[in-house]
Amino acid sequence: MSRVLIIEDEYALAAALATVVRRLGAEPVVAASGQGGLDKAQRQQFDAVLLDIGLPDMSGLKVLSALRAGPTPPPILIITAHGSLENALEARRLGAHDYFLKPLNLAEIQPQIRALLDLPRLDLPPSFASPDPSLMIGNAPEMQRAFAQIAQAAAARVPVLLTGQHGTGKTLAAEIIAAQSSASPLTRYRYDEWPAEQAEATLQQCLDEARNGGVLLLEEISLLPLHLQATLARTITEPGAPRVLATSASDLREAITQGRFREDLFYQISVLQVTLPALSHRTEDIPALAAELLKNAAPGKDLHLSVEALGLLKACPWPGNVRELAAAMQHAAAVCTSPQVLPRHLPPSLQATGQDTSHLDTALVRSMTAWLDQKLTCPVENTPDYDTLLAQIEKPLLTELLARYEDKPTRLAAALNMNRATLRRKLRELLGRE
Numbered sequence: 018m019s020r021v022l023i024i025e026d027e028y029a030l031a032a033a034l035a036t037v038v039r040r041l042g043a044e045p046v047v048a049a050s051g052q053g054g055l056d057k058a059q060r061q062q063f064d065a066v067l068l069d070i071g072l073p074d075m076s077g078l079k080v081l082s083a084l085r086a087g088p089t090p091p092p093i094l095i096i097t098a099h100g101s102l103e104n105a106l107e108a109r110r111l112g113a114h115d116y117f118l119k120p121l122n123l124a125e126i127q128p129q130i131r132a133l134l135d136l137p138r139l140d141l142p143p144s145f146a147s148p149d150p151s152l153m154i155g156n157a158p159e160m161q162r163a164f165a166q167i168a169q170a171a172a173a174r175v176p177v178l179l180t181g182q183h184g185t186g187k188t189l190a191a192e193i194i195a196a197q198s199s200a201s202p203l204t205r206y207r208y209d210e211w212p213a214e215q216a217e218a219t220l221q222q223c224l225d226e227a228r229n230g231g232v233l234l235l236e237e238i239s240l241l242p243l244h245l246q247a248t249l250a251r252t253i254t255e256p257g258a259p260r261v262l263a264t265s266a267s268d269l270r271e272a273i274t275q276g277r278f279r280e281d282l283f284y285q286i287s288v289l290q291v292t293l294p295a296l297s298h299r300t301e302d303i304p305a306l307a308a309e310l311l312k313n314a315a316p317g318k319d320l321h322l323s324v325e326a327l328g329l330l331k332a333c334p335w336p337g338n339v340r341e342l343a344a345a346m347q348h349a350a351a352v353c354t355s356p357q358v359l360p361r362h363l364p365p366s367l368q369a370t371g372q373d374t375s376h377l378d379t380a381l382v383r384s385m386t387a388w389l390d391q392k393l394t395c396p397v398e399n400t401p402d403y404d405t406l407l408a409q410i411e412k413p414l415l416t417e418l419l420a421r422y423e424d425k426p427t428r429l430a431a432a433l434n435m436n437r438a439t440l441r442r443k444l445r446e447l448l449g450r451e
């Protein structure tokens with residue numbers, strides 16, 4: 018893996034550069050002073066150096082000449098707030114590869130770093146490459162609704178709020194929307210990635226970076242404290258402001274009632290909304306998702322899931338949603354030495370929760386309660402009788418059961434210990450089968 022030395026005393030900038038380097042597939046090493054940088058360069062070989070000229074302990078130009086004096090000097094990119102022609106000329110004379118002025122446009126410096134490291138575009142992790150919309154898997158009705166919302170959002174240039182539990186694909190959906198609707202790279206900001214004293218300056222930097230046609234992804238916007246919400250509410254209405262895509266796993270309307278989120282900002286950022294369903298609400302998507310995630314986890318290994326393993330996956334509650342399923346498939350790929358993944362190849366925690374199906378019972382009771390609420394809130398004369406309600410429950414139950422026993426009533430009756438004559442009568446009355 019290529020290694021990049023970042024000599025920069027401004028924490029926010031150093032962290033942002035480290036993120037860029039990491040996303041390019043290289044390892045960042047940060048030094049906050051000139052001497053620190055030189056020490057690190059003496060101990061390790063680097064493939065590139067990003068060097069700030071305005072360092073606290075010595076001139077970056079001095080660091081540059083010291084680095085260049087080594088036996089195999091790496092290519093060096095200079096970053097400076099004191100952009101003068103002299104500095105630029107001197108840096109070039111001392112052998113700097115290129116020269117960048119602060120405030121730094123990360124989108125501009127990124128291709129330069131890639132070129133220095135001689136990294137092919139394909140090396141980029143999916144978060145920086147434009148994600149392929151087909152990578153978002155889902156056939157369930159709730160997912161189809163989400164796809165329609167994503168398509169609308171991709172065709173517009175208005176702010177979008179993406180909601181759903183953690184790991185449901187909000188960020189992936191936002192990346193797809195951004196890639197489809199803007200040529201500029203996506204700028205990202207997440208409040209809890211920064212120390213409190215750097216958070217505001219970094220937000221401002223991200224807002225500036227994405228100005229004039231860019232897209233700013235604000236991950237988990239609910240974390241933003243009120244004073245930064247005020248900054249955001251003011252800035253995103255200014256001319257040239259970036260398009261904002263915001264994600265939230267917590268209920269922003271509830272946050273508004275509790276005084277933790279500004280109502281005006283909520284309406285500003287939620288012109289369009291995309292709602293990603295929980296994985297436990299779309300268990301029919303689990304086979305396709307699990308197969309794809311397993312393939313990604315073990316490319317070329319041709320692993321597939323046994324019926325038993327799939328049954329277990331479908332029964333799990335998945336609080337971590339698709340992210341948790343992806344981790345489970347990585348686990349399976351690591352421990353499974355045969356072509357077929359069995360329940361014992363799944364993480365032990367899943368094997369335990371998969372046995373406990375109480376969450377499914379709870380879900381059944383919850384949806385039956387909602388169904389009854391709806392059925393029974395009508396004038397007394399229209400209230401259905403008990404047998405009608407029971408028939409409505411039994412009809413899908415029998416259809417589903419028959420499908421599992423090859424559509425053979427005799428097999429179903431034997432397997433579930435049912436009276437054959439009763440089953441035949443029910444099939445005739447409820448499903449019209451002779």
Ligand SMILES: Nc1ncnc2c1ncn2[C@@H]1O[C@H](COP(=O)(O)OP(=O)(O)OP(=O)(O)O)[C@@H](O)[C@H]1O
Nearest residue numbers: 152153154182183184185186187188189266339340
């Ligand atoms: N429908 C999907 N098809 C394929 N992969 C998916 C899908 N949804 C999510 N993923 C994958 O699951 C992982 C988690 O998704 P993502 O980071 O987008 O979730 P999130 O909702 O933004 O989570 P958080 O709230 O924790 O930030 C990612 O690796 C993503 O690529």
